[in-house]
Amino acid sequence: MASNEKPATRKAAIVGGNRIPFARSNSTYAQASNQDMLTATIDGLVARFGLAGKKVDEVVAGAVLKHARDFNLTRESVLGSKLDASTPAYDVQQACGTGLEAAILVANKIALGQIESGIAGGVDTTSDAPLAVGDDLRRILISLNSAKTVQDRLKAIARIRPGMIAPEIPRNSEPRTGLAMGEHAQLTAHEWEIGREEQDELTVRSHQNMAAAYERGFFDDLVTPFLGLARDQNLRPDSSLEKLAKLKPVFDKALPEGAEGTMTAGNSTPLTDGASAVLLASDEWAAEQGLPVLAHLVDAQTAAVDYVHGGEGLLMAPVYAVPKMLARNGLSLQDFDFYEIHEAFASTVLATMKAWEDPAYCKEKLGLDAPLGSIDRSKLNVYGSSLAAGHPFAATGGRIVASLAKTLHAAGPGKRGLISICAAGGQGVVAILES
């Protein structure tokens, strides 16, 4: 049976969200673990919605960079939080799509009537990142642990060589290509002829939009300070084209001979620490609790591309996911009041929009009769996005869902928002919210 028709279900409500301000790597949150941040974020959400001592039907969250000790991260965070300890929880992970995927999972269970309320979240730290030892050393350590006699132990120790001691620090790179994500994005930017200046312009707008949103109190009911930080540390209200123009390209290693890099530390997101959480529920549960319904999660879609052999850009999967979701909902790309395209890199947002405008690409790659067309830039990332806020991988989805839901609610009933998030491994997660 074709999956073009949706079964009759109820739509999950987005009640609200909370996040801690995002901090730059190895800075304010350097001593905080994933669990510390996620627990504080859940507690902030609990305080905002008066949930202390109450049970929520399920908490779903994840982290991209995880310690072995974080095996049950979300449940442990719930146990450390003010929620009733009988609140079940599980972990998910889909790279940078984790936070949005968690919201989709919670929303789907609500839609099916399996739960009435749920919290979706995500957290990441690049400061307290797990260090792995190399495979050789790991094997020796395991045999050391299982050795029964002193002699066996000494034998095992004798096999350790100085070169094995250096730990493997997790890198933001693709295992199958060895290229950093930024290097992949730079290849895509080159292919789509995304200029330096338009990337810098998008970056300045992100900072300005977010600074203005903070000034008008937009984040007052979306963010709770943590460890003395009250605003996103990466935010530069005074960001300007002149300042950004001075920065050197940093991801040009994989470009063909003679091609110039356009991506800098300014128009790319920095490594960031932080966490976010979103409260979802059935309309009935929200009403019973006297809580608002900001918007509903209408639909969602994932996609993946073969960036290894298929000639597609690493971060282009959302370009594929969106038309599929639009078709299923009978919508055009222009039928939205707000667009949230995650700013992994300024060039990613620009390449995504350019691809949707390109007739040949839309026909050949997306199998569409006509291009999706362009979107009104004044409706794009209106309170800033990851370039300004930073991007603690799994926390970005929750940041976007809560902020967009609030914006749709403020704009009035029947407003629609599109979320598009690219993720490592050539994946994309997209969703539609409606007030």
Place this chain on the structure above:
Amino acid sequence: MADWYTNFANSGFGTTLTKQLGLPRPAVLRRYEPGEPLLPGPVVIGSAGQGRLRDTVAAVLKDAGATVVSPVAADGSTDGEKFGAVVLDATGLTSPGDLVSAHDFLAPAIKRLRASGRVLILADPPQTADSPAQAAARQAIDGLVRSIGKELLNGSTANAVFVPEGAEASVASPLKFFLSGRSAYVDGQLLTLEPAEVPNGEDAAKPLAGKVAVVTGAARGIGAAIAEVLARDGAHVVAVDIPVAGDSLAKVANEIGGTALQLDITADDAPQRLIEHLRERHGGVDVIVHNAGITRDKLLVNMDAARWNSVMAVNLQAQLDITQALLDDGDILKPGARIVCVSSQSGIAGNRGQTNYAASKAGVIGMVRAWAPEFAERDATINAVAPGFIITEMTAKMPVGTREVGSRINSLQQGGLPVDVAETIAWLSQPGSAGVNGQTVRVCGQSMLGA
């Protein structure tokens, strides 16, 4: 927060040392604990003048579980059971000559008062007297009660309540408050009641059950204590503070099962955002506690406009704007609403370096007095509480000398605790306190400043 000196002076060694050196020995005050009886000993009730309230008082106290006993003889010994409280019904005084019976009753009774005992005098308000002689007799109560407050030892307090004709039903709530541990640091106060529709059937343990209360500046200090006490008394508390204080605000809210609302009360849209929140979540509000306050001290001659304006904006203008918006809204204030505004001793006595702060806090006193009739029309009340020296993080930062002097120059010889302010506010928030309106109650241990 512990008052180290009070703790020390009451330790074994501290008691000996302070006695030998003739140092003040502040008492450990009796403070309210849920479930404890109203008083640790019987109440003796006496009268001077015609006394129209004796029976009402006895009935209220018996209903609250207290034992009521008859006056002791003038030459009565100090033996026998000690009193938890002494209540004098001085209503119906006609001339100063009647006052000697007040003396005759009080002297032997007070001799038998327990530690943290209570003296409460009920009288008619001087303003409504028929003759100068009667006004004199009524006004005499003022000097009498304040002097008793200064003479009492061991954490005992003396207060007076003026009860106009027709306000008899309003007496129960202040009577129970002044005799209980809730009023531990309220001393030397004179309260004037008004006739009011007083609801009955209040749950003594949870007088605020089912109520929604907003507390501004709730992230720490006195505000956090107010939030805790209102929640203990049964209210759902919406804890408000500036966004940068959101971290500790969330902790306070979660500790008491309330909600956190991050809001700068001086923002242009603050009243609207608060009202929207209350409407959406609760459909209305029963209690508003305007507690948020700041100091920006400087001598007047050195004070810049920024210091002046920021203090006025938080301490006074925000209280005015939010209250006005609540009134204008029509139905957001639920029937029987209570507004309590935090003023300060500085607003009564003035304070060097605090022209801006004292002006703002005095303004609060004028504001509640002026608004009282409009609130009375809605069966609601608006009152102020003026804390004296309260031991908080703020006062902990003061130099030791200033802090020690500041905390001792009152009849109880110690600083108050945030919970003392909170208890007074919680009492004014009770449905039963309908007859207290437009008043400013000092929580200052009968401070010598501005008295």
